[in-house]
Amino acid sequence: MILAIVLGVIGAIVLIIGIIALFKSIVIIPETSFAIIQRLGKFNRIIERGIHLIIPFIDKVAVKDNSKEKVFDFPAQSVITRDNATIKVDTVVYLKIVDPKLYAYGAERPIVAIEMLTATTLRNLFGELELDESLTSREIINAKLTRILDEASDNWGIKVNRVEIQNITPPKEVQEAMIRQMQAERDKRARILEAEGIKQSLVLKALGEKESTILSAEAKKRQIVLDAEAKKEKFVLEAQGQKQAIDMINSANLNPNYLQYKAIEQIKELANGKATKIIIPPNLAEVSKVIATGSEIFESTKDK
Incomplete structure (x- = not known):
């Protein structure tokens, strides 16, 4: 009876150990990950994605990581430039594991080693540059x-x-000087823009006045031409009218006595100083008669 109980307990223990061993013998590695297997404390192999079997209690997973790119934002480091200015530099490092065995056995803490090397390299690089160069040479320093x-x-x-260098923080007094310089640059640009605006305004005003003067001169020129054309047209029409009147008189065959009468009237108006027109008889030979008759009329008027 006791033996059966002992055997049962031993069997249960063996079963439990077997189950544990079974679970420990199965290793599942996700995508992009890897694991270092040690056997009795010695490197055995590298396993990657998938299901793998190992010997329980003899093999163990020493290192488990992934090969994806990692981003490490290291704390800001104080560095001194060549002109003895102390600045703080904040860096970000992008890296990935490419050799799991070297990563596991090459350094005790490889990421810490990268951080220390970054700080040392920053001090060396910035120590070769002056402050102004360090603020403007970020791409060169990154490379x-x-x-x-x-x-x-x-x-x-x-x-x-x-x-990547995220931030370069200069001393407070340097920051204040940079702020003053930037303000001066902004004021300078504002004054330049204002001057350019005034210049452009004056140029546009001058162009407008020039255009206005040209348009005014052209308008006056057109007015003078129109006035001259109107006067010319007037003279032509008057001349044509006078010509037509003379032609009509010449072609009318008027009574000579009537013409003498009209001539006497015109001469009389001349005597009064109000005459504006003179009718010339069609027969110029009769002019002397008209003048003689007019003279008699003028004398008679004067005697009265």
Whole structure:
């Protein structure tokens, strides 16, 4: 009876151990991940995505990670430029694990090693530059920093894709000077724009006055031409009217006595100083007679 109980307990223990061993012998690796398998404390193999079997209690998963690109935002570092200005530099490093074995055994803490190397490299690079250069050479610093970190991290199974400098914070007095300089630049640009606006306004005003003067002169010119055309037309019409009147008189065969009478009337008006027209008889030979008759009339009027 006791033996049966003991055997039952042993069987249960073996079953439990078997179940545990079964679970421990199955390792599932997700996509883009990997694991380092050690056997009795020694590197055995690298397993990647999928289901894998290992020997329970002999094999173990020493390192488990993924090969996706990782982003590390390291704390800001204080660096000194060549002209002894102290600034703070904040960097972001983009990297990925390319060799799991080197990553597991190349350095004790490879990410910490990357952080320390980043800080050291920043101090060296900024120590070669003056403050003004460091503020305007961000792309150059990024490229140099990426190259140095990538070369150094090869022994750790890490590929540094790029390093970006997020912020460069100069001392407070330098920031205040930069603010004053930017304000001065803005004021300068505002004055230039204002001057350009005034200049443009004056140019447009001058062009407008010029155009107005030209239009006024052209209008006066057209008016003078129209007046001259009107006078010319008037003279032509008057001449044509006088010609037509003379032609009508010449063609009418008027009574000579009537013409002498009209001539005497006109001469009389001449004597009064009110005459504006003179009728010339069609027969110029009779002019002397008309004048003689007119003279007699004038004398008689004068005697009265």
